[in-house]
Amino acid sequence: MQLDQPFKRRRSSLTSLIDVIFLLLLFFMLSSTFSRFGDIELTSGAGGATSGDNILAFAMLQDTGLTVNGETVSVEGLAAFIDNLKAQNGTNGLVVSVRQSASSQQLVDLLVVTRGLEGVATQLIK
Amino acid sequence: MLKFQSRTKRVKPEPTIALINIVFLMLIFFLVAAQVAPPLEQGLDLVETSDLDGREPPDSMVILADGTLKFRGADVTPAQYVTVMQEETGELAALRLVPDRELPAVKLIEIGNELRAAGVETIRLVTERSLESGS
Numbered sequence: 571m572q573l574d575q576p577f578k579r580r581r582s583s584l585t586s587l588i589d590v591i592f593l594l595l596l597f598f599m600l601s602s603t604f605s606r607f608g609d610i611e612l613t614s615g616a617g618g619a620t621s622g623d624n625i626l627a628f629a630m631l632q633d634t635g636l637t638v639n640g641e642t643v644s645v646e647g648l649a650a651f652i653d654n655l656k657a658q659n660g661t662n663g664l665v666v667s668v669r670q671s672a673s674s675q676q677l678v679d680l681l682v683v684t685r686g687l688e689g690v691a692t693q694l695i696k
Numbered sequence: 697m698l699k700f701q702s703r704t705k706r707v708k709p710e711p712t713i714a715l716i717n718i719v720f721l722m723l724i725f726f727l728v729a730a731q732v733a734p735p736l737e738q739g740l741d742l743v744e745t746s747d748l749d750g751r752e753p754p755d756s757m758v759i760l761a762d763g764t765l766k767f768r769g770a771d772v773t774p775a776q777y778v779t780v781m782q783e784e785t786g787e788l789a790a791l792r793l794v795p796d797r798e799l800p801a802v803k804l805i806e807i808g809n810e811l812r813a814a815g816v817e818t819i820r821l822v823t824e825r826s827l828e829s830g831s
Binding site for chain 2: 587591592594595598601602603604605606608609611668669670673674675677679681682694696
C-alpha cells in the first residue's frame with residue numbers, strides 16, 4: 571500500500587555534510603606541512619680518489635667564517651676563489667677542516683658550493 | 697510590546713550555504729597547497745638552503761642542537777637507526793639525516809662516520825628550502 575504512494579524527495583540535511591567537511595578540513599590542517607624540503611649528500615670522509623698528483627687547497631671552517639689557504643673567503647666567493655686556484659696551479663682537491671665552533675648550517679652552506687665544483691674533490695676532516 | 701515580540705520571533709537562522717562555501721574553500725586550499733607529512737621533532741630548526749632539488753618530507757633520524765638523536769619520537773643510537781632502516785627497506789644504500797642548524801658540524805661529521813662504519817654508503821642531509829628559491 572505504501573508503495574503506491576509517489577516517492578517524495580526530501581531535502582537532505584546539510585548538517586551531516588558540514589560535519590564531514592569539517593572533519594576533512596581538520597584532518598588536512600593538522601597533518602600537513604607547508605615546508606619544502608631538499609637534501610644534499612654529506613661528503614664522505616674518505617674523499618674522492620683522484621689519480622696522479624693531488625694539489626690540495628686547505629680550508630678552515632669556523633663560526634667567524636671560512637679561510638682558504640690562510641685567506642678569508644666568503645662562502646659565496648668560494649667557487650670563484652677555487653676556480654682561480656685551479657687556473658693558477660691546477661688544484662684538484664679541497665681539504666676542509668671543520669672546527670668545533672662551526673655549525674651545521676655553515677657546513678651545509680659550504681657543501682652546496684663545493685658540490686658544484688668540477689674536478690675538485692672535497693674532503694672533510696675534524 | 698506585542699509588535700516587539702513578534703519581531704524577535706522572525707529572526708532568520710544564519711545562512712548555512714555561506715559557511716559551507718568558506719569551509720570548502722579552506723579544505724581545497726589545504727589539499728592543494730600543503731602535503732601530508734609525519735611531524736618532525738619539536739624545537740628543531742632545519743638547515744636552510746636555497747638551491748637544492750626538492751624532495752618529499754622526510755621520515756628520518758633527527759639530530760637536535762645538543763646532539764640528541766631522535767627517530768619517530770624516541771631516543772636512538774646510530775646503530776639502532778641503521779638496524780631499523782635495514783629491516784624496513786631491506787637495503788642500506790642511502791640514509792637521510794635531519795640535523796638542527798645549530799648542531800656543531802663536528803658532531804654531525806662524527807655521526808656520519810658512525811653510520812658509514814655501520815655500512816651505509818650514502819648519507820644525505822635534509823634541509824628546508826627557504827622561500828627565495830622558488831619552486
